[in-house]
Amino acid sequence: MLKVENQRPAWHLQEFDKALITATYFGFTPIIAPKITKADFEAVSYCTTHPHYDAAEKAAVIRTYLQKNWTSLPHPLSIVYKRKKPLSYSLHLIGSSTGIAEAMLIRTALSILAEEGYKNLRVDLNCVGDRESLSLYERELINFVKKFGGNLSEESRKALKEDIFNLFRLEQEEAVTLRAGAPSAITYLSAQARSYFKEVLEFIEALGIEFTLAPELVGEKNHCSHTIFAIKSLPERQEGAEELVATGYRYSRLGRRLGMKKEVPMAAASIFVGQKSGQSRIYKKLSEPKFYLVQLGREAKIKTLSLIEELRRERIMVLHFLGKDKLAAQFASAESLRISYLIIIGQKEALDGTATVRNVSTRAQETIPMEMLPQFLKHISL
Numbered sequence: 001m002l003k004v005e006n007q008r009p010a011w012h013l014q015e016f017d018k019a020l021i022t023a024t025y026f027g028f029t030p031i032i033a034p035k036i037t038k039a040d041f042e043a044v045s046y047c048t049t050h051p052h053y054d055a056a057e058k059a060a061v062i063r064t065y066l067q068k069n070w071t072s073l074p075h076p077l078s079i080v081y082k083r084k085k086p087l088s089y090s091l092h093l094i095g096s097s098t099g100i101a102e103a104m105l106i107r108t109a110l111s112i113l114a115e116e117g118y119k120n121l122r123v124d125l126n127c128v129g130d131r132e133s134l135s136l137y138e139r140e141l142i143n144f145v146k147k148f149g150g151n152l153s154e155e156s157r158k159a160l161k162e163d164i165f166n167l168f169r170l171e172q173e174e175a176v177t178l179r180a181g182a183p184s185a186i187t188y189l190s191a192q193a194r195s196y197f198k199e200v201l202e203f204i205e206a207l208g209i210e211f212t213l214a215p216e217l218v219g220e221k222n223h224c225s226h227t228i229f230a231i232k233s234l235p236e237r238q239e240g241a242e243e244l245v246a247t248g249y250r251y252s253r254l255g256r257r258l259g260m261k262k263e264v265p266m267a268a269a270s271i272f273v274g275q276k277s278g279q280s281r282i283y284k285k286l287s288e289p290k291f292y293l294v295q296l297g298r299e300a301k302i303k304t305l306s307l308i309e310e311l312r313r314e315r316i317m318v319l320h321f322l323g324k325d326k327l328a329a330q331f332a333s334a335e336s337l338r339i340s341y342l343i344i345i346g347q348k349e350a351l352d353g354t355a356t357v358r359n360v361s362t363r364a365q366e367t368i369p370m371e372m373l374p375q376f377l378k379h380i381s382l
Helices: 018-025 038-043 055-067 100-115 131-148 154-162 164-168 173-179 191-206 298-313 327-336 347-352 370-378
Strands: 077-084 087-094 121-127 211-213 225-233 243-250 266-272 291-295 318-320 341-345 354-359 365-369
Touching: 018 077, 018 087, 018 100, 018 298, 038 055, 055 087, 055 266, 087 100, 100 121, 100 191, 100 225, 100 243, 100 266, 100 298, 121 191, 131 164, 154 164, 164 173, 191 225, 191 298, 291 298, 291 327, 298 318, 298 341, 298 347, 298 370, 318 327, 341 347, 347 354, 354 370, 365 370
Parallel strands: 121 211, 291 318, 291 341
Antiparallel strands: 077 087, 087 266, 121 225, 225 243, 243 266, 341 354, 354 365
16 A cells, blocks of 8 residues: 555545455555456356355456556555445455455454444355366265155256256255265365465464354356355344344455466455445545554464454554565565564464554564563554
């Protein structure tokens, strides 16, 4: 995210609401929503139309990525935009192949939803794996339906012939009963996909985010891959109905088909707040952070992501490059932005539960217990 407002490119937003501001705490840059064109719909016509797994929207992002030469920007690239009808927000994290991407998307989505007034949120997770895993699972699901779906109606048979994953979308009682015994996609993950999903779960568990494994989350088979997640708002009273308020998944497979020279890791989350959100205050500019958070190592990433949420609650903005592992890249980024203070969390700090705060100009530094860091930063003056 650029520090100086008048340097913002034309495709960046110039006005921000509460949800967009919340996303910036986690490093997402607010941009103008890419327009979905007829060409985008045609490019993904082989994908099944589904309101929560929108291939055309992802195609619009990839087209914009290529047209705007976003390949030249530092990666991982984190962007957020708003669509007004119906009101929704999209988070995209491009260039990160590790489980930190899903953890960041889920953590950011939960924070946005909490700010919008949603309570009793639940995270559902599943993993369909890579292309190899998904193909194997699809074959097994077809065999399962052939073996146990003899009593299905003609309507259900037709829907399953069109797409076997419709088994998890049909509302008929016969389909609901059948899918209760259906095999799970997790069982058919390749070794690489299984290792990846394990990493995702470790990040989410370390963040203290409660989740439920949900085998019915299978996405759209032609462009979704790996982890699929959904966030639901549970009713405060038992008689109410739960509400789907966010979904997310990886869509890297679309890139090569839409003109990329190589497959770039891409993950996204869509947040649906139309029914809950009313008039929101509009902000004309973003806060000017004076802190840059530098991290090194897996444990430090986990601590950093948790810390960002704590600082957000205290309205303390920090810049960070959480997707980067190399210290040199992070220090170079902080230097180019002329940040006044560095917050450094390495392996030692992560284990000790501390953070080192360094004054860039004087090189003076202090080591602070992490739980005391928000109050310490509040009292720093330039």
